[in-house]
Amino acid sequence: MLLNNLCSISATPVVSPNITLYPVWEGEFGASPVRLICILSGFFPDKLNVEWQQENKSLHTVPNQRKLQSVVAVNDTFSLISEIQPNMTEWKRGSSFTCKAIHDKKEFDKTTSICQSEYI
Numbered sequence: 001m002l003l004n005n006l007c008s009i010s011a012t013p014v015v016s017p018n019i020t021l022y023p024v025w026e027g028e029f030g031a032s033p034v035r036l037i038c039i040l041s042g043f044f045p046d047k048l049n050v051e052w053q054q055e056n057k058s059l060h061t062v063p064n065q066r067k068l069q070s071v072v073a074v075n076d077t078f079s080l081i082s083e084i085q086p087n088m089t090e091w092k093r094g095s096s097f098t099c100k101a102i103h104d105k106k107e108f109d110k111t112t113s114i115c116q117s118e119y120i
Contacts, residue, residue: 015042017040018040021039022112023114033085034088036052036097036112038050038082038083048078049101050065053097053100059084067080094115
């Protein structure tokens with residue numbers, strides 16, 4: 001009887017996150033501080049770590065993060081929003097900033113800089 005119960009347990013599917021990263025500023029471009037917002041969406045299970053990097057080196061900053069759970073039919077997925085406010089001098093200089101996620105022992109990342117912004 002125990003063997004039948006073990007065989008009926010199905011493996012939980014792993015769904016990798018989709019990453020979107022973009023800069024946001026509230027005032028005039030270049031005159032107001034910029035915030036970098038990284039959205040990691042549609043992942044499962046909810047164990048996910050986020051690290052921010054500047055020029056491929058870890059930033060020692062505490063990001064503002066919010067985790068959301070989506071319930072669509074039977075598929076529960078998670079989203080996480082991570083946000084930092086980079087140093088304006090470094091941002092204007094063209095430094096690259098990366099949002100890096102580790103999920104199910106795999107790495108996912110997106111990188112942006114002022115040079116890649118479509119709002120220049």
